Amino acid sequence: xxxxxxxxxxxxxxxxxxxxxxxxxxxxxxxxxxxxxxxxxxxxxxxxxxxxxxxxxxxxxxxxxxxxxxxxxxxxxxxxxxxxxxxxxxxxxxxxxxxxxxxxxxxxxxxxxxxxxxxxxxxxxxxxxxxxxxxxxxxxxxxxxxxxxxxxxxxxxxxxxxxxxxxxxxxxxxxxxxxxxxxxxxxxxxxxxxxxxxxxxxxxxxxxxxxxxxxxxxxxxxxxxxxxxxxxxxxxxxxxxxxxxxxxxxxxxxxxxxxxxxxxxxxxxxxxxxxxxxxxxxxxxxxxxxxxxxxxxxxxxxxxxxxxxxxxxxxxxxxxxxxxxxxxxxxxxxxxxxxxxxxxxxxxxxxxxxxxxxxxxxxxxxxxxxxxxxxxxxxxxxxxxxxxxxxxxxxxxxxxxxxxx
Amino acid sequence: xxxxxxxxxxxxxxxxxxxxxxxxxxxxxxxxxxxxxxxxxxxxxxxxxxxxxxxxxxxxxxxxxxxxxxxxxxxxxxxxxxxxxxxxxxxxxxxxxxxxxxxxxxxxxxxxxxxxxxxxxxxxxxxxxxxxxxxxxxxxxxxxxxxxxxxxxxxxxxxxxxxxxxxxxxxxxxxxxxxxxxxxxxxxxxxxxxxxxxxxxxxxxxxxxxxxxxxxxx
Numbered sequence: 001x002x003x004x005x006x007x008x009x010x011x012x013x014x015x016x017x018x019x020x021x022x023x024x025x026x027x028x029x030x031x032x033x034x035x036x037x038x039x040x041x042x043x044x045x046x047x048x049x050x051x052x053x054x055x056x057x058x059x060x061x062x063x064x065x066x067x068x069x070x071x072x073x074x075x076x077x078x079x080x081x082x083x084x085x086x087x088x089x090x091x092x093x094x095x096x097x098x099x100x101x102x103x104x105x106x107x108x109x110x111x112x113x114x115x116x117x118x119x120x121x122x123x124x125x126x127x128x129x130x131x132x133x134x135x136x137x138x139x140x141x142x143x144x145x146x147x148x149x150x151x152x153x154x155x156x157x158x159x160x161x162x163x164x165x166x167x168x169x170x171x172x173x174x175x176x177x178x179x180x181x182x183x184x185x186x187x188x189x190x191x192x193x194x195x196x197x198x199x200x201x202x203x204x205x206x207x208x209x210x211x212x213x214x215x216x217x218x219x220x221x222x223x224x225x226x227x228x229x230x231x232x233x234x235x236x237x238x239x240x241x242x243x244x245x246x247x248x249x250x251x252x253x254x255x256x257x258x259x260x261x262x263x264x265x266x267x268x269x270x271x272x273x274x275x276x277x278x279x280x281x282x283x284x285x286x287x288x289x290x291x292x293x294x295x296x297x298x299x300x301x302x303x304x305x306x307x308x309x310x311x312x313x314x315x316x317x318x319x320x321x322x323x324x325x326x327x328x329x330x331x332x333x334x335x336x337x338x339x340x341x342x343x344x345x346x347x348x349x350x351x352x353x354x355x356x357x358x359x360x361x362x363x364x365x366x367x368x369x370x371x372x373x374x375x376x377x378x379x380x381x382x383x384x385x386x387x388x389x390x391x392x393x394x395x396x397x398x399x400x401x402x403x404x405x
Numbered sequence: 406x407x408x409x410x411x412x413x414x415x416x417x418x419x420x421x422x423x424x425x426x427x428x429x430x431x432x433x434x435x436x437x438x439x440x441x442x443x444x445x446x447x448x449x450x451x452x453x454x455x456x457x458x459x460x461x462x463x464x465x466x467x468x469x470x471x472x473x474x475x476x477x478x479x480x481x482x483x484x485x486x487x488x489x490x491x492x493x494x495x496x497x498x499x500x501x502x503x504x505x506x507x508x509x510x511x512x513x514x515x516x517x518x519x520x521x522x523x524x525x526x527x528x529x530x531x532x533x534x535x536x537x538x539x540x541x542x543x544x545x546x547x548x549x550x551x552x553x554x555x556x557x558x559x560x561x562x563x564x565x566x567x568x569x570x571x572x573x574x575x576x577x578x579x580x581x582x583x584x585x586x587x588x589x590x591x592x593x594x595x596x597x598x599x600x601x602x603x604x605x606x607x608x609x610x611x612x613x614x615x616x617x618x619x620x621x622x623x
Contacts, residue, residue: 007511007514007515007520007522008508008511008515009515010515010516012515013515016503016504016508017503020502020503021503301499302501304495305495305499305501306512306516307460307484307487308458308460308487308493308495308499309487309488309493309512309513309516309557309558310484310485310486310487310488310489310513310516310517310561311484311488311516312480312481312484312485313480313481313484314481315516396461397459397460397461397480398455398460398461401455401460401495
């Protein structure tokens with residue numbers, strides 16, 4: 001007979017109790033799974049939105065944004081989500097805005113949306129910039145070792161489906177792609193950039209005139225003015241002055257102010273999600289407490305037998321807590337794996353349904369989220385087991401032995 | 406091992422009435438002695454055994470094992486004693502349903518520091534459980550389950566074996582086998598305290614203690 005079998009430990013006893021009580025364990029794991037996956041998904045969404053917003057604001061590089069009145073939403077969606085939009089106003093308003101005290105640099109931009117039609121390769125946000133005054137796009141070119149772009153050329157955001165060396169068609173005109181920007185995980189990843197003089201080719205094209213606007217004056221339009229303020233300048237005062245003093249139909253926003261609506265929504269969403277997670281935490285813990293209490297009650301005699309064989313009550317408590325840890329760990333790991341895989345597979349569907357620029361699936365941000373999810377899953381399971389564990393730990397041995405008689 | 410029980414008393418209340426489950430019982434058990442405790446159901450045998458094994462706290466009296474008072478021991482110290490020097494066989498079916506026969510027998514070893522399984526395998530042979538080693542309790546007959554339960558209480562080689570009605574509801578063949586195992590343990594220097602209603606088996610013991618209404622009757 002083989003006498004050299006490895007002896008089971010307290011951990012082994014707990015593990016056996018989990019694996020041989022499949023229905024009970026399965027139900028408990030399911031509760032932990034629901035809690036952990038709702039925590040994981042809601043945190044992932046909120047983190048992604050927060051990070052997207054931070055990155056967008058950081059990427060813009062301007063302190064103030066001046067847009068035609070009533071077009072702030074178009075601008076916001078274009079910058080945050082890369083949504084396509086065409087809007088413009090009179091270039092001459094730049095002269096008025098330039099009178100504002102505190103301006104260090106200012107540069108115009110033009111936003112043109114390509115169409116989802118045969119004339120255009122793909123619906124994309126085109127942003128034209130002025131290389132003479134630009135301080136937004138030019139630094140990005142340096143990141144990809146490109147000093148400038150020439151007349152007629154375009155560079156594309158990282159998410160645009162076009163390779164360097166290929167051409168991209170807008171309003172029946174082919175533009176050579178000479179560069180692709182780094183991935184920024186902002187709406188800019190889905191934009192195409194060109195010089196103002198290149199944009200004139202589009203504005204003057206028959207296709208644009210027939211499909212979008214035939215009255216446009218290509219030399220006299222801009223969509224936004226990006227302003228960098230001097231150090232110490234009061235941004236809010238500058239914005240108020242631009243909006244109210246010059247009597248021109250534009251509105252100025254601080255960059256943070258431009259996204260304050262999104263930021264406020266995000267705060268609301270965070271509070272709402274925290275409440276939901278707290279409710280699901282309480283419900284899951286209550287359900288687990290009930291199941292633990294009922295099953296541990298039924299198992300009193302089993303614990304009594306262990307005591308009669310020399311188990312200490314600390315060992316019994318350890319068995320119950322280890323079972324809780326295993327249930328929490330299995331539920332948590334399943335929740336993390338299934339939620340992570342789902343967020344990878346349905347990335348595009350989720351981002352477009354919830355109107356967020358991207359899902360933050362980068363390992364550096366996912367690891368803390370995974371650890372937090374596992375910690376809460378295991379913690380809630382342990383918390384739920386504590387009442388039963390303490391009760392068994394304090395019970396008289398004979399009460400346990402008589403248990404379910 | 407020498408066991409000395411002196412004026413052991415335990416009172417319980419049922420509703421408003423109080424009654425003595427064990428009333429001033431004194432006796433001793435010598436090394437290698439096989440003693441049967443007999444008496445009708447509810448006479449106090451199980452309570453007496455539980456108090457000796459530290460599972461129930463007596464109201465008064467003393468229990469000494471090899472001259473050491475057991476009632477001074479803490480819960481953990483008593484657990485250690487049950488895991489090393491006392492083999493306790495509970496009444497009825499007490500196997501852990503999630504564990505195989507072998508694992509059930511080795512349970513005291515899993516819980517303690519003694520990790521030597523040689524004696525467990527020896528008992529499996531002696532009690533004819535070799536073929537059932539990897540079976541789960543649900544597939545065993547009553548007699549087989551009882552044999553596993555006895556092997557489990559002896560696996561850690563205890564000096565004192567306390568068996569609470571180990572042969573109840575067993576066929577004569579199984580009852581005889583179990584008594585023989587206890588007799589062999591006594592020959593090896595262990596002491597056995599067994600309760601039973603089977604007078605034929607009790608006749609094989611060295612001495613009988615009769616309890617009635619919690620009192621020892623000579």
